[in-house]
Amino acid sequence: MNKISDKNIFKPSWGYDKAPESTDHIQIKDQYELFINGDFVKPENQSYFKSTNPADGQVISRVAEASSADVDKAVEAARKAFKKWSALSGKERGKYIFRIARLIQERAREFAVIESLDGGKPIRESRDIDIPLAANHFFYYAGWADKLAYAFPNRKVLPVGVAGQIIPWNFPLLMAAWKLAPALATGNTVVLKPAETTPLTALKLAEVIKESGLPNGVVNIITGAGDTGAAIVEHPDIDKIAFTGSTTVGKYIQKALAGTDKKLTLELGGKGANIIFEDAAIDQSVEGIVNAIFFNQGHVCCAGSRLFVQESVADLVIDKLKQRMNSLMVGDPLDKNTDIGAINSAKQLKTINEYIKIGLQEGGEIYQPKCTLPKKGNWCAPTLFLNVSQSHRIVQEEIFGPVLAIQTFRTIDEVIEKANNTPFGLSAGVWTEKGSKIFYLTQKLNAGVVWANTYNKFDATSPFGGYKESGFGREGGLHGLKAYVKFD
Numbered sequence: 146m147n148k149i150s151d152k153n154i155f156k157p158s159w160g161y162d163k164a165p166e167s168t169d170h171i172q173i174k175d176q177y178e179l180f181i182n183g184d185f186v187k188p189e190n191q192s193y194f195k196s197t198n199p200a201d202g203q204v205i206s207r208v209a210e211a212s213s214a215d216v217d218k219a220v221e222a223a224r225k226a227f228k229k230w231s232a233l234s235g236k237e238r239g240k241y242i243f244r245i246a247r248l249i250q251e252r253a254r255e256f257a258v259i260e261s262l263d264g265g266k267p268i269r270e271s272r273d274i275d276i277p278l279a280a281n282h283f284f285y286y287a288g289w290a291d292k293l294a295y296a297f298p299n300r301k302v303l304p305v306g307v308a309g310q311i312i313p314w315n316f317p318l319l320m321a322a323w324k325l326a327p328a329l330a331t332g333n334t335v336v337l338k339p340a341e342t343t344p345l346t347a348l349k350l351a352e353v354i355k356e357s358g359l360p361n362g363v364v365n366i367i368t369g370a371g372d373t374g375a376a377i378v379e380h381p382d383i384d385k386i387a388f389t390g391s392t393t394v395g396k397y398i399q400k401a402l403a404g405t406d407k408k409l410t411l412e413l414g415g416k417g418a419n420i421i422f423e424d425a426a427i428d429q430s431v432e433g434i435v436n437a438i439f440f441n442q443g444h445v446c447c448a449g450s451r452l453f454v455q456e457s458v459a460d461l462v463i464d465k466l467k468q469r470m471n472s473l474m475v476g477d478p479l480d481k482n483t484d485i486g487a488i489n490s491a492k493q494l495k496t497i498n499e500y501i502k503i504g505l506q507e508g509g510e511i512y513q514p515k516c517t518l519p520k521k522g523n524w525c526a527p528t529l530f531l532n533v534s535q536s537h538r539i540v541q542e543e544i545f546g547p548v549l550a551i552q553t554f555r556t557i558d559e560v561i562e563k564a565n566n567t568p569f570g571l572s573a574g575v576w577t578e579k580g581s582k583i584f585y586l587t588q589k590l591n592a593g594v595v596w597a598n599t600y601n602k603f604d605a606t607s608p609f610g611g612y613k614e615s616g617f618g619r620e621g622g623l624h625g626l627k628a629y630v631k632f633d
Contacts, residue, residue: 161474164481166268171255173262173345176207179215179368180351182222183361189214194370196344199265200478200487200522208344211367216336216376219365223307223334224382226362231304231332235291242290242329244357246283249276252353256346260318261478263345265487265523266441268479278603279322282621285605286326289626293331296626301633304332305408306384308629309377312347313390314340314489315444315545321347323620324387325364331629333385334363338377340390341370342490375401383407387628389446392543392569392614410618410628412446412610414543415571418564418590419449419600420554423457425576429598431465434549437574437600439473439485439527443547444493446615447572449600451540452529453560456553463531463551470527471514485547488523497525497546504530504539504548535566543569557582565591570612574600593619 176193178185192210197203211219230238249256256279257271266275293302308328312320317339328335339347351366367373371394378386378398385408388398395413402409419437421430437449454462478486488494505511509530518524529549533540540550554560564573573592575583583597593611596602603609608624610616618628 161482163477165477166258166261166479166481168258168262168479171258173206173259177209177344177348177368179209179211179219180348180355180364180366181215181219182226182365183355185351186218188212194341196263196342198262198522199489200519202521205262206345208348208368211338211369211373211376213376215367216373216380219336219367220307220380220382222362222365223336226360227304227307227334230334230360230363233332235293235330238330238332239287239290241357241359242283242287242326245353245359246280246287248353248357249280249283249350252349253277253280256318256349258479259349260346261486264314264317264343265478265489266444267483267486268481269483270441275316275319278605279318281605282319282322282326286330286625289327289623290330293626293630296623297630297632302331302630303633305629305631306333307382308333308335308385308387309380309383310335310337310387311374311377311390312337312339314343315441315446317343318346318350320389321350323389323625327620327625328387328629329363331626333629336365336367336377336383338367338369338374341368344368378402385409385629387618388412392616395616408628410610410620411616412618412620413571413614413616414545414569415446415448415611415615416451416541416543416567416569417447417449417572417574417592418451418453419574420560420564420576420586421452421454421458421462422575422577422579422582423455424578425458426578426598427458427462427465430576431462431469433574433576433598433600434466435469435473438549439547440601442485442488442525444489444545445601447594447601448545449572449574450544450549451564451567452549452551453554453563454551456555459553466529467512467514470512470529473514473516473527475516475524475526476519485527488525488546491523493545494523494525497544497548500539500542500544500546500548501528504533504537504550507533507537507539509533509537509539509550535563541567557585561586561589568614571615572596572611
């Protein structure tokens with residue numbers, strides 16, 4: 146019998162075989178129209194834009210660009226549908242929402258592949274996180290539709306009216322579910338605009354909505370860029386605006402609605418602090434760091450983009466983190482082995498690269514693992530910066546990419562002060578074996594969400610939102626209903 150030496154068994158050149166997800170089962174139209182009043186209709190100006198695959202730059206489809214006239218049509222359809230939809234019993238509304246949830250589950254594989262094609266995120270994330278969570282939100286709020294009297298006891302609950310909803314490109318289908326499900330459950334009608342770089346799963350959702358039999362005009366999905374969003378925000382017949390996106394745009398929307406009686410919720414940017422104490426389980430913490438910043442290429446508003454490590458374990462944590470980064474696979478989003486996919490757009494890649502240059506100019510020490518990036522498409526290696534301080538721009542400003550800034554601390558008071566020293570207040574993570582320390586920090590950290598010994602865990606039953614320049618209002622959970630009701 147021939148012996149196989151350990152040297153050959155653990156040959157460092159070995160790697161994973163490619164494991165691409167099939168695209169044979171998906172259907173993407175060459176051209177998509179606007180979804181208004183239950184039908185797909187051409188835009189008034191006959192204008193279209195291209196939706197491209199960020200992994201290779203190939204055009205996937207052409208998508209209608211809505212003008213202000215199209216926005217008027219969508220709002221008119223929503224207003225007309227509101228009377229009958231709001232008059233339906235909660236039980237009947239819930240049936241439609243349940244049906245949408247089940248249809249998403251039935252077509253989950255198709256949704257997952259389209260999400261990765263259009264957005265660049267790894268198929269594992271689309272398949273295991275985005276799509277199941279989107280279905281869960283519809284299931285959850287379908288259950289609340291006939292229980293609003295229990296959600297708001299001793300109060301007469303009424304829907305707000307027509308809601309204008311604008312969602313970002315980092316979690317296209319999930320953000321649509323976050324917005325649509327509570328609005329429908331409480332009896333509102335909706336005009337939804339997905340991001341111009343990732344419109345395809347929202348348009349696929351329009352097909353599901355049509356198939357569900359939801360009454361015409363209850364949900365209208367129109368596509369376009371900033372001008373389309375502005376037309377929704379400024380429309381006089383919209384009663385509520387829900388926006389998820391950048392802090393800059395959020396400030397514009399808040400100013401535009403000042404002096405009006407429109408309701409507003411904003412879920413904006415973040416600069417999450419991820420805190421590792423010396424008594425934490427170090428290996429688990431390292432996995433948590435990776436998940437916090439490299440999940441979805443760092444395209445996460447609540448990403449743990451600032452890492453604080455207690456000084457006594459800093460060298461150990463950083464060494465283990467570098468080793469773990471060297472095992473991350475960057476490449477084809479449809480490959481099931483991929484950990485880090487493509488950056489969503491060339492524009493966003495340019496922004497990330499500019500911040501990396503700024504970090505170097507400010508004196509930060511950069512570390513990137515050795516990895517071969519594809520020649521086509523938008524790619525960025527996972528990156529961390531050491532020797533940075535609170536005044537560095539890469540510590541204070543949202544990068545929205547796979548870039549981590551690392552600082553150390555000695556005492557709990559020091560890390561609280563550092564963690565709160567930012568304009569944002571969306572999220573934080575705490576890693577320690579001491580429950581008392583966790584509870585203390587949840588009271589002291591200015592963050593809407595604080596994860597303990599985990600990170601980036603979401604559930605339809607849990608509210609999500611921020612403070613300061615991270616916005617106001619909550620989405621998810623019982624709190625998510627409040628934004629879409631008024632009390633008589």
